[in-house]
Amino acid sequence: MVGLGIAGMSAAIGLRRAGWTPVIVERAPERRTGGYFVGLFPEGRQAAVDLGIADHLHTRNPQRAARANSWSVDRRGRRRPALGFLDQPGEPAAVLRGDIEAALWQNITGVEVRFGTTPVTITEGPAEVQVLLEKADTGAQYRESFDMVVGADGMRSSVRRIVFGPDEDYLTTWNAMICAFQLKEQVPSYEASDSIIIARAKRAMWVFGLADHAPTALLTYRTTDIQEQFSGSRVQRLRSVYSGMDDPVVRHVLDSLEEAPDHLFDSVHQVRMPRWSKGRVVLVGDAAWCMNLYSGMGATSSLRGGAALGVALLEHPDDLAAALDTWETGLRPFITKHQRTARLKQQMFVPSSRRAEALRSVLLGLIRRIRGRRPVTEAGGPRTRALSGTSR
Ligand SMILES: Cc1cc2nc3c(=O)[nH]c(=O)nc-3n(C[C@H](O)[C@H](O)[C@H](O)COP(=O)(O)OP(=O)(O)OC[C@H]3O[C@@H](n4cnc5c(N)ncnc54)[C@H](O)[C@@H]3O)c2cc1C
Numbered sequence: 553m554v555g556l557g558i559a560g561m562s563a564a565i566g567l568r569r570a571g572w573t574p575v576i577v578e579r580a581p582e583r584r585t586g587g588y589f590v591g592l593f594p595e596g597r598q599a600a601v602d603l604g605i606a607d608h609l610h611t612r613n614p615q616r617a618a619r620a621n622s623w624s625v626d627r628r629g630r631r632r633p634a635l636g637f638l639d640q641p642g643e644p645a646a647v648l649r650g651d652i653e654a655a656l657w658q659n660i661t662g663v664e665v666r667f668g669t670t671p672v673t674i675t676e677g678p679a680e681v682q683v684l685l686e687k688a689d690t691g692a693q694y695r696e697s698f699d700m701v702v703g704a705d706g707m708r709s710s711v712r713r714i715v716f717g718p719d720e721d722y723l724t725t726w727n728a729m730i731c732a733f734q735l736k737e738q739v740p741s742y743e744a745s746d747s748i749i750i751a752r753a754k755r756a757m758w759v760f761g762l763a764d765h766a767p768t769a770l771l772t773y774r775t776t777d778i779q780e781q782f783s784g785s786r787v788q789r790l791r792s793v794y795s796g797m798d799d800p801v802v803r804h805v806l807d808s809l810e811e812a813p814d815h816l817f818d819s820v821h822q823v824r825m826p827r828w829s830k831g832r833v834v835l836v837g838d839a840a841w842c843m844n845l846y847s848g849m850g851a852t853s854s855l856r857g858g859a860a861l862g863v864a865l866l867e868h869p870d871d872l873a874a875a876l877d878t879w880e881t882g883l884r885p886f887i888t889k890h891q892r893t894a895r896l897k898q899q900m901f902v903p904s905s906r907r908a909e910a911l912r913s914v915l916l917g918l919i920r921r922i923r924g925r926r927p928v929t930e931a932g933g934p935r936t937r938a939l940s941g942t943s944r
Pocket residue numbers: 554555556557558559560577578579580588589590591592593649669670671704705706707708709710711730732770816836837838839844845848849850851852853854
């Protein structure tokens with residue numbers, strides 16, 4: 553197993569249930585925590601139940617407020633109640649990526665994890681896969697044989713590059729960038745758990761409010777010169793992208809970026825592969841099908857994909873090829889559907905033009921009016937809860 557993210561740990565739990573003995577190698581020197589806002593949809597919540605992690609999964613949905621939870625800010629700086637990410641059908645659970653990983657981590661006790669380790673070569677033999685592994689700290693290399701290799705090492709997967717071919721063969725370019733990080737504190741004059749959306753043509757800024765945690769911010773913009781975005785200072789780059797948007801929200805978020813201990817800055821892609829396995833090597837999660845953040849289904853599909861892999865292996869204990877076939881056949885329609893809808897959702901995150909911006913605004917306003925005012929939850933406790941339903 554390569555990668556200690558959501559896909560890697562989900563697959564490890566699935567494999568262990570199917571009677572395998574997973575070994576996870578992870579490039580980072582230690583397990584990461586925190587991360588950005590993630591909305592977990594019903595399929596992901598079901599996979600969490602299937603993997604036995606639901607009771608450990610801490611969710612952070614803000615209590616529904618009488619006034620509004622989400623606001624959009626228009627070009628004149630006026631704030632209006634809006635439909636936010638959490639208002640989507642399926643009532644997504646609000647978590648940080650690290651919340652899902654923490655829950656999975658609790659369930660992989662006993663699984664061997666080797667930090668600071670990466671695969672260098674992967675060579676398949678008739679009955680096993682030989683992997684040359686490298687320790688990051690010393691550069692020492694050693695060979696080891698496994699019955700199967702699971703590449704769960706993210707969008708720029710090394711396993712995919714080594715076994716299936718270069719990134720260019722599989723990564724589609726979306727001419728867009730993202731920057732995600734945690735705010736130290738909420739934008740002044742907003743409630744702590746409010747979400748704020750500023751969606752302009754080609755550039756957008758989202759603040760995701762959480763019940764018991766500082767909000768996280770997502771900056772996303774469209775550009776055709778991806779290479780250029782990685783040159784120079786990131787803060788300066790983003791200040792120039794958002795220049796002219798003279799709004800207190802924009803100012804606060806950009807100032808917060810300067811103080812943030814870390815952030816994610818990357819180009820947006822989708823991974824498209826005709827087949828997710830080759831012999832005894834299989835890819836799962838972003839490595840295989842990265843749908844990208846606009847789909848809002850990456851974490852959900854990683855959980856589901858890992859859990860389903862375990863089930864397929866359990867059902868075909870003596871036939872790896874049949875297990876991988878069954879797994880891919882069952883999962884692919886779900887992945888294809890969400891890869892397709894991501895394009896439309898991108899328009900909701902960051903409209904492609906002034907026209908799309910106006911259309912988005914009219915459409916969401918209409919939906920909001922049709923739905924009417926969202927029912928306010930009773931004066932009871934906040935909607936922070938474990939997936940089992942018990943408050944934590
Ligand atoms: C800003 C943002 C917002 C998102 N919002 C949502 C959302 O609302 N809903 C949702 O469902 N999804 C969302 N996603 C997507 C979701 O976070 C990802 O799809 C999911 O985390 C992918 O998990 P993964 O385990 O496949 O890959 P990763 O999280 O990329 O994990 C890969 C792991 O492999 C390790 N690794 C990499 N290379 C090597 C190597 N060579 N050797 C060893 N280890 C290696 C990495 O260190 C990492 O630990 C969002 C993503 C982003 C960026």
